Amino acid sequence: MSFITRGFSGRSRERDDRLPPGQTLVHDFPVLSAGPTPDVDTADWEFTIRTESGEHRWSWDEFMALDIEDVSTDIHCVTHWSKLGTSWRGVSLDTLFADVETEQEYVMAHSYGGYTTNIPLDELLDGKAWIAFEFDGEPLDPEHGGPARLLVPALYFWKSAKWVRGLEMMDQDEPGFWEQNGYHLHGDPWKEERYW
Amino acid sequence: MSDAALSVGPTAAGGVRAAPRAGWHVATVAATRRETPNATRLELEVEGWPGNAPGQHLDVRLTAPDGYTATRSYSIASSGPSRRVVLAIDKLPDGEVSPFLVDEVRAGDLLEVHGPLGAYFVWRPAASGADPRPVQLIAGGSGVVPLYAIAQAHADADDPSAFRLLYSVRTPADVYFADELHGLVAASAPFRLDLVYTRSTPDGWPLQAGRITREALEVAVIPAAERPLVYVCGSTGFVERVADWLVELGHDARSIRTERYGGT
Numbered sequence: 436m437s438f439i440t441r442g443f444s445g446r447s448r449e450r451d452d453r454l455p456p457g458q459t460l461v462h463d464f465p466v467l468s469a470g471p472t473p474d475v476d477t478a479d480w481e482f483t484i485r486t487e488s489g490e491h492r493w494s495w496d497e498f499m500a501l502d503i504e505d506v507s508t509d510i511h512c513v514t515h516w517s518k519l520g521t522s523w524r525g526v527s528l529d530t531l532f533a534d535v536e537t538e539q540e541y542v543m544a545h546s547y548g549g550y551t552t553n554i555p556l557d558e559l560l561d562g563k564a565w566i567a568f569e570f571d572g573e574p575l576d577p578e579h580g581g582p583a584r585l586l587v588p589a590l591y592f593w594k595s596a597k598w599v600r601g602l603e604m605m606d607q608d609e610p611g612f613w614e615q616n617g618y619h620l621h622g623d624p625w626k627e628e629r630y631w
Numbered sequence: 632m633s634d635a636a637l638s639v640g641p642t643a644a645g646g647v648r649a650a651p652r653a654g655w656h657v658a659t660v661a662a663t664r665r666e667t668p669n670a671t672r673l674e675l676e677v678e679g680w681p682g683n684a685p686g687q688h689l690d691v692r693l694t695a696p697d698g699y700t701a702t703r704s705y706s707i708a709s710s711g712p713s714r715r716v717v718l719a720i721d722k723l724p725d726g727e728v729s730p731f732l733v734d735e736v737r738a739g740d741l742l743e744v745h746g747p748l749g750a751y752f753v754w755r756p757a758a759s760g761a762d763p764r765p766v767q768l769i770a771g772g773s774g775v776v777p778l779y780a781i782a783q784a785h786a787d788a789d790d791p792s793a794f795r796l797l798y799s800v801r802t803p804a805d806v807y808f809a810d811e812l813h814g815l816v817a818a819s820a821p822f823r824l825d826l827v828y829t830r831s832t833p834d835g836w837p838l839q840a841g842r843i844t845r846e847a848l849e850v851a852v853i854p855a856a857e858r859p860l861v862y863v864c865g866s867t868g869f870v871e872r873v874a875d876w877l878v879e880l881g882h883d884a885r886s887i888r889t890e891r892y893g894g895t
Contacts (some may be wrong), residue, residue: 437700438657440693440742442735445701446727457702458691459727466867466891469751471874471884475846515702548884565809578871616751617653630748 441625447570453509455624460515463581469612472577473548473598480582482566483601486537493531495582498566501526506565508588510595515524523586525567533586539604543611547598552611553620554587554594556604563589566599567624591622602606651681653746659718660740663740666719669804670773671733673710677744685710686777686862687785689718693728694720703728706777706890707747707866708808716744719774721760727793745887752862752890756788763792764860767853769873770798771865772805779808779844786820792827795823797851799843799869801830806868825851845876857879866891881890 454460475496482492492503496509506523556565567586576579580597587594593611593613614620619628658675666672683689687710692702709717722733736742757763768778768786775798785794800806806826812847815822827843828836853859861871868890877887 436693437694438741439696443693443695443701443731445693445695445699450699451701457700459703466871468891470887470889471878472871483836496854514704523785541778577868613751617749630745 436455442518454517455511456627457629458511459515461516461518464518466511466578467512467514467515467593468578468584468597469550469616470548473546474577475540475547475582475598477582481600482531482583484531484535484571484604485601486535488536491531491535498526499581502530504565506586507602508568509564510588510592511619511623513591513593513629517624519557522571523567525565525583525586527562528564528566529562531566532560534584538606539606541608543603543605543609544594544596544599545601545603546596547600550596550598552585552596552613553609553614554590555608555621558589559587559602578595589623591624593616593618594622598631599601635800636822639723651683651747653748654679654681655743655745656680658742658744660736660738660742661715662738663736666807669733670719670721670807671736673709673720673732673736675716675718675742675744677714677716680714680716681747682712682714682784683710683747683824684750684753684755685709685780687747687749688777689716689744691718691728691732691750692729692743692745701728702745704748706780708776708780711787717777719773719851731876732825736879752777752864752888754784754860754862756785756790758851761796763790765793765857766795767859768794768798769848769852769861769863769865770800771869771873772800774863774865774869774890775800775807776864777861779811781862782815782822783811786815786822787819789820790872792820793821793823793853793857794859795825795851797825797827797843797848799827799865800831801832802828825853846877848876848878852877852880855883858883858886861887862890863887865892867891 475567480495509519511517544552565586568583585596585599656677658677661676662674662795688706694700705718719733723729770778816824828840870889
């Protein structure tokens with residue numbers, strides 16, 4: 436139903452193929468959070484993966500002893516901004532799931548502060564997701580999810596849960612926090628899966 | 632919402648309330664007026680709009696003759712079943728969309744809008760029989776837009792609970808919805824407005840212009856012991872600062888809802 440807006444020419448024609456539809460390139464790093472930024476000390480931090488058969492748990496020191504990867508990726512926020520070629524360091528979910536046996540196919544990510552978001556497991560494995568603790572060569576700022584956040588660049592960025600503390604396996608897909616509050620269950624930016 | 636078409640989103644353990652479903656709509660600009668030296672109020676008549684809750688937002692999509700599009704989100708200053716939707720848009724210095732909406736758009740123009748959006752940063756009256764909860768609104772600059780919608784809805788609902796707005800703004804001329812807010816103060820509704828001026832104050836104002844401090848925040852907001860629901864909206868820096876102070880002052884983090892506007 437799109438129509439031309441009278442008098443609008445727009446500013447930029449440097450349309451970048453890396454930008455999904457409806458996205459605008461930004462150079463700062465906007466913040467989207469539903470509440471206050473939690474204050475999480477790495478001395479108390481732990482990360483767990485809970486399955487039908489038990490729990491896997493890492494302290495900060497154990498986590499930092501795992502294989503750490505450099506990640507360069509584009510990120511897309513549902514509020515219409517994208518950043519291209521961002522640099523992160525973190526631990527691949529493939530590493531964290533190496534010794535995890537599960538038949539369950541869906542994941543609920545849980546964060547310090549109570550935030551949750553749902554993601555199918557196959558969209559977290561095979562080099563598609565990390566637990567990231569550095570952005571642009573610096574420890575991740577608390578307002579951007581430090582000490583560590585999930586990084587799932589193929590989905591809108593609300594899926595990359597800030598202040599992540601664990602993943603809970605589920606038999607079926609269930610909506611997390613924003614998914615219960617108007618955002619799409621899946622969130623593929625190339626299909627503009629923004630809202631339900 | 633009498634004549635609104637309602638549908639229900641996915642049901643979840645937390646319980647999702649019935650909400651109007653978001654969709655694309657054609658909006659006709661019914662009226663424009665200067666809101667502040669830097670902002671314009673747009674009244675839209677939106678075909679097929681299902682109504683919206685106070686605090687929700689919508690996306691505006693502009694299309695250039697060559698097909699280039701630009702989409703931005705704006706908070707809605709109105710609520711209820713009406714198809715008349717009010718926006719108040721701040722002109723960002725390097726913006727692509729906001730200067731167009733503030734300076735170029737005139738009555739009769741058509742805009743594409745998508746909404747209503749967001750189901751968390753909203754206020755709803757207490758269910759009948761339930762105790763209404765006090766509400767503290769905290770706005771920085773144009774962040775007042777969704778909070779004004781909430782304050783007006785609260786007054787319209789005749790809710791007897793404490794309801795306050797702490798509003799940080801640069802100068803007296805920069806106050807959005809000034810007449811409406813002072814009208815809410817003058818009405819019998821239990822509404823209190825605390826203004827903080829960061830650049831210049833009205834003549835005879837008892838305080839110096841300056842950023843809000845933690846001490847001033849503590850004096851102005853409903854105490855944590857009264858368990859208010861707190862809505863904070865403004866720039867990221869403002870929201871981060873205020874939300875951190877609220878937690879330090881004993882407010883439950885789960886009772887603090889935040890919305891930030893970015894730089895584009």
